[in-house]
Amino acid sequence: MRLRLRRLLFLVTLVPPLAQAQGITVKQTTLRLFEQSSASVLRAERRLYTFYFNSLRTRYIAVEATVEYAPAASAFKLAIACKMTSPDGKTTTDGIWKIGADVAVGSTRAVGANLLFGAGKEGWQTGLYKVTCSSGQPLGETAFQMSPGPSLLGDTEFRLQDVRFFPTGAQITPKAERDYQDTFSATEATRIGIELSFVHPGLTKSGDVPVDCYFLANTGSLFGILSMVYSLTPPAASGSAAIGIGWDQPGRWAPGAYLAICQIHGRPISVDRFTVR
Numbered sequence: 072m073r074l075r076l077r078r079l080l081f082l083v084t085l086v087p088p089l090a091q092a093q094g095i096t097v098k099q100t101t102l103r104l105f106e107q108s109s110a111s112v113l114r115a116e117r118r119l120y121t122f123y124f125n126s127l128r129t130r131y132i133a134v135e136a137t138v139e140y141a142p143a144a145s146a147f148k149l150a151i152a153c154k155m156t157s158p159d160g161k162t163t164t165d166g167i168w169k170i171g172a173d174v175a176v177g178s179t180r181a182v183g184a185n186l187l188f189g190a191g192k193e194g195w196q197t198g199l200y201k202v203t204c205s206s207g208q209p210l211g212e213t214a215f216q217m218s219p220g221p222s223l224l225g226d227t228e229f230r231l232q233d234v235r236f237f238p239t240g241a242q243i244t245p246k247a248e249r250d251y252q253d254t255f256s257a258t259e260a261t262r263i264g265i266e267l268s269f270v271h272p273g274l275t276k277s278g279d280v281p282v283d284c285y286f287l288a289n290t291g292s293l294f295g296i297l298s299m300v301y302s303l304t305p306p307a308a309s310g311s312a313a314i315g316i317g318w319d320q321p322g323r324w325a326p327g328a329y330l331a332i333c334q335i336h337g338r339p340i341s342v343d344r345f346t347v348r
Contacts, residue, residue, distance in 0.1 A: 096141040100210040107131035122215045126195040127232045135184035158198030232268040234343045239264035239315040253345045262317035272308045284333040
C-alpha cells in the first residue's frame with residue numbers, strides 16, 4: 072500500500088501536455104497534502120507533507136498545488152477547485168475553499184494552498200481517499216490513506232484521539248473552561264497546558280498509564296519533562312489528561328515555534344506544534 076500511494080502522489084499528479092486553465096497553458100501539476108488543526112493555512116516551512124493520516128486525530132487536510140505552465144501573458148489569480156472521493160465512493164464537491172495561486176507576468180510556475188477537507192459529523196472513514204483538482208480543465212489527482220493507527224498499549228485497544236493546547240495557571244484550568252488555541256502571547260502566557268484525549272472501546276480492566284510530556288523550543292531549549300497519569304476506568308470508552316508547563320509569572324516565554332512531545336513508557340506517542348508571539 073505504501074508503494075502504491077507513493078506512486079500516486081508523484082506520478083498521477085501530471086496533466087496532459089498543453090492543458091488550458093484560465094488563460095495559461097499548463098504543462099504539469101503536482102499536488103501535496105498536509106494536515107491542518109485550524110482554518111489558518113500553515114506557512115510553507117511548517118507544512119508536513121504526507122499521504123498517511125490518522126482518522127482519530129486529523130481535523131482538516133489541506134492541499135498544496137504547484138502548477139507549471141508556458142510563460143504567462145498576464146497576471147491573475149488562478150482558482151483551483153478540488154474534490155475528494157472517500158473509500159465508500161462518495162465525493163465531496165469543491166472542498167471547503169478554492170486554492171488561489173498567484174500567476175505573475177512571464178512566470179512559468181505558481182504555488183497555492185488552502186484548507187480543503189474536514190472530517191465532518193461522521194468522522195473520517197478508514198481506507199484510501201482520492202483527491203482530484205481542476206481549473207477549467209483537469210489538473211491532476213493524488214491519494215491518501217486514513218488509518219486509526221496502532222494501539223499504544225500492545226494488545227489493549229488504546230489510541231490517541233487528539234492533542235490540544237490551552238492557557239492555564241498553577242492549577243490546571245477545568246476542562247469545561249479551557250480556551251483551546253495553538254498561538255500564545257509572549258507577554259501574557261504563564262503556563263501552557265497540553266491535553267491528550269484517548270479512546271479505549273471495550274476495555275474490561277482498570278489501570279493507570281503514565282504519560283510524560285515536554286516542550287522543545289526551536290532554539291533547542293527543553294521545558295519539562297513533566298508527568299501525568301491517565302486512569303483507565305471501565306466502562307468509560309474515552310477520556311483525557313492534561314498538564315501545564317511554564318512559569319508562575321508571564322514574560323518568560325521566548326517568541327518562536329515549539330514542539331510538544333509526549334511519551335508512554337519512553338515511546339513517543341505525539342509530536343505537536345504551538346507558537347508563541
